[in-house]
Amino acid sequence: MLEQEHGFRVVDVATRLPPADGSEDPQRRTITADRLEREMHQAGITRSIVFPPSRPETSYLAPNNGVARRSVDRPFVAFARINGTETPGRNAAGRLRNAVRQRTDHHTTPGDVEKYAYDDRFHGFVIDPGVDEYPADDVLAALEDVDLPVIVRGGVDAPPETLAETLLERSFPVVVGRFGGHPLNRSMMDDMIDLLETYDDCYLETSFVRYREQLERALLEHPDRVFFGSGAPACHPNVAVMEILTLDVSEDLLRRAFSKNACRVIDPLTRTGEP
Numbered sequence: 001m002l003e004q005e006h007g008f009r010v011v012d013v014a015t016r017l018p019p020a021d022g023s024e025d026p027q028r029r030t031i032t033a034d035r036l037e038r039e040m041h042q043a044g045i046t047r048s049i050v051f052p053p054s055r056p057e058t059s060y061l062a063p064n065n066g067v068a069r070r071s072v073d074r075p076f077v078a079f080a081r082i083n084g085t086e087t088p089g090r091n092a093a094g095r096l097r098n099a100v101r102q103r104t105d106h107h108t109t110p111g112d113v114e115k116y117a118y119d120d121r122f123h124g125f126v127i128d129p130g131v132d133e134y135p136a137d138d139v140l141a142a143l144e145d146v147d148l149p150v151i152v153r154g155g156v157d158a159p160p161e162t163l164a165e166t167l168l169e170r171s172f173p174v175v176v177g178r179f180g181g182h183p184l185n186r187s188m189m190d191d192m193i194d195l196l197e198t199y200d201d202c203y204l205e206t207s208f209v210r211y212r213e214q215l216e217r218a219l220l221e222h223p224d225r226v227f228f229g230s231g232a233p234a235c236h237p238n239v240a241v242m243e244i245l246t247l248d249v250s251e252d253l254l255r256r257a258f259s260k261n262a263c264r265v266i267d268p269l270t271r272t273g274e275p
Contacts, residue, residue: 011262014207014229017050019066043237054131059106068121082108083132110142117146130157154180207231
């Protein structure tokens with residue numbers, strides 16, 4: 001086990017859990033909560049942040065509740081997925097679209113954010129802008145009020161400059177998934193690492209990064225801002241763990257990325273005694 005061999009435990013901040021056993025993640029493979037728990041245990045992962053897969057034009061109320069229900073009595077920390085109506089308003093067409101588009105029943109409201117925040121089953125939020133767009137200003141204001149961490153999927157559909165103008169200026173912690181460069185865009189990853197100099201409440205997680213140069217640079221330059229993410233079930237957690245363990249950085253930096261950094265930002269992990 002990693003705890004015995006290296007003296008630290010692993011916290012995973014990037015795990016999708018379908019809302020019901022036997023249901024299929026449309027992006028990945030079918031997996032049950034029991035199977036995911038076993039795979040995490042085998043990889044030495046002691047705590048996992050879990051959330052439902054993204055589903056366009058669909059309410060996340062039932063999927064979020066399903067994930068929270070299946071996290072009970074398991075080493076899972078449930079995050080609520082939320083969606084929005086906004087595209088980045090960088091041109092006239094985008095601003096016009098945002099002005100005329102109305103929120104529908106499947107979109108997240110400020111009231112939804114408050115309910116999730118004060119429901120002790122949920123401990124943060126997840127946004128996938130490429131599928132679900134960005135929350136409107138009133139929802140972002142509600143996220144600031146509750147001040148819980150937000151994990152956002154970064155990449156070509158949500159590049160670093162767009163995340164900066166829509167989310168990173170806000171007062172809540174933002175964890176940018178995949179180093180902000182999915183799929184495998186080195187320059188976007190480098191841009192996202194650069195932004196850590198500007199935004200003190202911005203963090204990166206490692207799922208699907210694959211590039212040693214960018215991983216090692218972030219750990220060396222910003223050791224307190226990198227979280228471990230496996231990307232399970234699309235990537236087996238054993239593979240994700242081994243990719244990080246083989247980096248040419250000190251064990252102390254790995255310990256921070258594997259456990260300490262997430263525990264500083266996400267309250268349930270601290271309260272459950274993680275190092």
